[in-house]
Amino acid sequence: xxxxxxxxxxxxxxxxxxxxxxxxxxxxxxxxxxxxxxxxxxxxxxxxxxxxxxxxxxxxxxxxxxxxxxxxxxxxxxxxxxxxxxxxxxxxxxxxxxxxxxxxxxxxxxxxxxxxxxxxxxxxxxxxxxxxxxxxxxxxxxxxxxxxxxxxxxxxxxxxxxxxxxxxxxxxxxxxxxxxxxxxxxxxxxxxxxxxxxxxxxxxxxxxxxxxxxxxxxxxxxxxxxxxxxxxxxxxxxxxxxxxxxxxxxxxxxxxxxxxxxxxxxxxxxxxxxxxxxxxxxxxxxxxxxxxxxxxxxxxxxxxxxxxxxxxxxxxxxxxxxxxxxxxxxxxxxxxxxxxxxxxxxxxxxxxx
Amino acid sequence: xxxxxxxxxxxxxxxxxxxxxxxxxxxxxxxxxxxxxxxxxxxxxxxxxxxxxxxxxxxxxxxxxxxxxxxxxxxxxxxxxxxxxxxxxxxxxxxxxxxxxxxxxxxxxxxxxxxxxxxxxxxxxxxxxxxxxxxxxxxxxxxxxxxxxxxxxxxxxxxxxxxxxxxxxxxxxxxxxxxxxxxxxxxxxxxxxxxxxxxxxxxxxxxxxxxxxxxxx
Amino acid sequence: xxxxxxxxxxxxxxxxxxxxxxxxxxxxxxxxxxxxxxxxxxxxxxxxxxxxxxxxxxxxxxxxxxxxxxxxxxxxxxxxxxxxxxxxxxxxxxxxxxxxxxxxxxxxxxxxxxxxxxxxxxxxxxxxxxxxxxxx
Ligand code: SF4
Numbered sequence: 001x002x003x004x005x006x007x008x009x010x011x012x013x014x015x016x017x018x019x020x021x022x023x024x025x026x027x028x029x030x031x032x033x034x035x036x037x038x039x040x041x042x043x044x045x046x047x048x049x050x051x052x053x054x055x056x057x058x059x060x061x062x063x064x065x066x067x068x069x070x071x072x073x074x075x076x077x078x079x080x081x082x083x084x085x086x087x088x089x090x091x092x093x094x095x096x097x098x099x100x101x102x103x104x105x106x107x108x109x110x111x112x113x114x115x116x117x118x119x120x121x122x123x124x125x126x127x128x129x130x131x132x133x134x135x136x137x138x139x140x141x142x143x144x145x146x147x148x149x150x151x152x153x154x155x156x157x158x159x160x161x162x163x164x165x166x167x168x169x170x171x172x173x174x175x176x177x178x179x180x181x182x183x184x185x186x187x188x189x190x191x192x193x194x195x196x197x198x199x200x201x202x203x204x205x206x207x208x209x210x211x212x213x214x215x216x217x218x219x220x221x222x223x224x225x226x227x228x229x230x231x232x233x234x235x236x237x238x239x240x241x242x243x244x245x246x247x248x249x250x251x252x253x254x255x256x257x258x259x260x261x262x263x264x265x266x267x268x269x270x271x272x273x274x275x276x277x278x279x280x281x282x283x284x285x286x287x288x289x290x291x292x293x294x295x296x297x298x299x300x301x302x303x304x305x306x307x308x309x310x311x312x313x314x315x316x317x318x319x320x321x322x323x324x325x326x327x328x329x330x331x332x333x334x335x336x337x338x339x340x341x342x343x344x345x346x347x348x349x350x351x352x353x
Numbered sequence: 354x355x356x357x358x359x360x361x362x363x364x365x366x367x368x369x370x371x372x373x374x375x376x377x378x379x380x381x382x383x384x385x386x387x388x389x390x391x392x393x394x395x396x397x398x399x400x401x402x403x404x405x406x407x408x409x410x411x412x413x414x415x416x417x418x419x420x421x422x423x424x425x426x427x428x429x430x431x432x433x434x435x436x437x438x439x440x441x442x443x444x445x446x447x448x449x450x451x452x453x454x455x456x457x458x459x460x461x462x463x464x465x466x467x468x469x470x471x472x473x474x475x476x477x478x479x480x481x482x483x484x485x486x487x488x489x490x491x492x493x494x495x496x497x498x499x500x501x502x503x504x505x506x507x508x509x510x511x512x513x514x515x516x517x518x519x520x521x522x523x524x525x526x527x528x529x530x531x532x533x534x535x536x537x538x539x540x541x542x543x544x545x546x547x548x549x550x551x552x553x554x555x556x557x558x559x560x561x562x563x564x565x566x567x568x569x570x
Numbered sequence: 571x572x573x574x575x576x577x578x579x580x581x582x583x584x585x586x587x588x589x590x591x592x593x594x595x596x597x598x599x600x601x602x603x604x605x606x607x608x609x610x611x612x613x614x615x616x617x618x619x620x621x622x623x624x625x626x627x628x629x630x631x632x633x634x635x636x637x638x639x640x641x642x643x644x645x646x647x648x649x650x651x652x653x654x655x656x657x658x659x660x661x662x663x664x665x666x667x668x669x670x671x672x673x674x675x676x677x678x679x680x681x682x683x684x685x686x687x688x689x690x691x692x693x694x695x696x697x698x699x700x701x702x703x704x705x706x
Contacts, residue, residue: 036611037610039610240463241462315366319453325377326377333377
């Protein structure tokens with residue numbers, strides 16, 4: 001796709017019919033969690049949309065987010081979206097490497113200054129910036145520079161959005177999130193470990209279509225995908241209401257598909273679209289497969305106690321500490337009783353004298 | 354640290370420590386009061402029967418006052434019963450007790466617990482209003498009474514809101530519920546809520562003491 | 571256990587979302603019959619338990635029209651047993667489902683020939699004719 005072409009022109013030049021284009025728009029609207037009535041609007045916007053430049057930086061990460069993205073379940077639509085954007089730099093997916101690749105990044109940044117979208121996956125170590133570098137440039141420096149010239153930043157994955165696993169206790173590298181470093185630019189957090197692939201493309205599609213920042217929730221996540229918690233959309237919810245819980249992973253309740261609350265499901269405190277969009281081409285999602293939600297799209301999910309602890313169990317400390325408090329209370333009780341008696345005896349003695 | 358992380362972590366820890374510390378302190382103090390020798394000659398020897406008798410007689414309205422205190426009596430039982438069901442038989446609560454005590458027990462369906470929780474809240478609000486408006490009740494109430502009612506009322510209300518997902522995001526409501534329970538736990542040993550532990554032993558003790566003197570309790 | 575199917579997992583789970591959906595369809599049909607606009611429902615936006623989508627399909631049944639569109643992969647347009655209610659399944663070139671809608675309408679927009687396509691068709695036909703006259 002040439003840069004001066006609109007998406008409509010591009011698709012036409014690829015031999016995509018108007019029907020194909022409308023189908024693409026319906027799927028894209030569905031992808032963006034827009035109501036079907038918005039398809040006409042999407043079609044109009046997409047027909048005249050110009051390709052945004054995207055620079056994708058991978059920092060302290062496991063590549064799981066990119067893996068998730070490349071396994072997203074709508075390859076035709078997604079590849080069209082990727083054709084439609086100009087992915088100018090992604091060091092995992094691009095063929096170029098070394099100085100050539102870095103030069104391409106610099107060039108794209110210059111050429112699209114103030115207009116490109118910066119996608120970041122992975123956290124940024126600030127304990128010692130040398131913990132993670134690309135072509136000799138620390139993640140921190142690269143982020144600060146790339147962010148300063150970007151139109152907006154998409155933090156893909158819980159690491160980029162909230163620090164994620166690198167940030168978990170004891171955080172040896174001093175890992176922080178994008179929003180801990182970058183200020184003054186819109187940041188869209190697409191959290192999840194990894195995020196649902198269609199959510200990543202949905203956000204890119206939103207840029208492509210409308211050229212604007214989608215509505216965000218309190219944590220900076222697109223409200224269309226993160227507006228509701230898993231528990232509210234979970235198909236096992238009726239069992240929760242009836243108080244039918246699986247007690248172990250292989251009991252009668254587990255086989256009957258009962259609620260996983262007792263097995264540590266974090267659905268009630270987790271905001272994501274897994275319960276509706278699902279994973280693996282809409283096949284299933286963790287709860288449907290019999291495992292509770294681990295809350296991977298929430299900040300500090302790794303440090304909130306065991307994945308198998310029920311939410312309501314709380315982290316109340318240890319029994320020993322409670323016994324200690326009891327012992328201290330007993331000591332004080334005995335002490336004050338003895339003191340009271342001593343006072344009384346003294347008073348009696350004084351009276352008798 | 355988010356509000357929920359504080360409420361389910363350090364907040365809960367401190368509240369439990371203070372609760373256990375305070376309860377044990379007051380209990381030991383009270384037990385020492387019993388250790389005094391009674392030098393008088395007992396009129397009646399079966400003190401266990403006298404103690405149990407007092408528990409019974411004080412849990413039922415005295416005949417002479419039956420009509421006058423009927424409302425108090427019925428609402429009192431309704432409140433305590435509904436509260437016990439809501440606190441002790443809600444599945445997430447049992448999971449909490451299980452994590453602290455090491456054992457659990459069967460739960461009731463959420464809908465039943467919701468009904469009892471709403472009954473408990475309604476009765477408690479009625480009683481609070483009555484206490485504040487009834488001239489005699491007002492006269493015999495002090496700050497402790499009002500504080501004790503309010504610190505129990507708030508966990509009930511926040512619990513219902515959290516369960517029904519109304520008035521805020523679930524984590525926020527859950528955090529508020531936990532925090533309000535923590536306030537209640539901290540207040541418990543030092544105010545009239547301590548009656549939950551003291552009432553029955555105190556009745557028993559009064560019964561035995563009276564029985565020894567041959568007085569009907 | 572090697573064979574996952576050997577683990578008995580029953581799925582008589584319901585979200586209670588199927589009935590309301592059917593009522594929504596009924597209301598949409600009434601509006602359509604009354605001369606108002608059609609309605610589109612995105613099936614991927616509904617929390618459904620395993621098996622519930624099949625239940626919806628079974629309840630809606632199959633009607634008289636069944637059409638396949640080949641554009642960016644196959645799309646199946648199926649009129650259900652209730653005239654005016656269409657089930658549209660978009661698939662990509664790899665045949666996996668990318669979107670599913672229930673459309674309550676006289677005729678899904680996608681079935682009509684599109685103005686832009688008609689125009690490019692005219693161009694194509696004209697150049698074809700021009701070619702053949704040249705050859706003769
Ligand atoms: S399985 Fe999890 S998300 Fe689903 S109802 Fe139970 S607690 Fe809620």
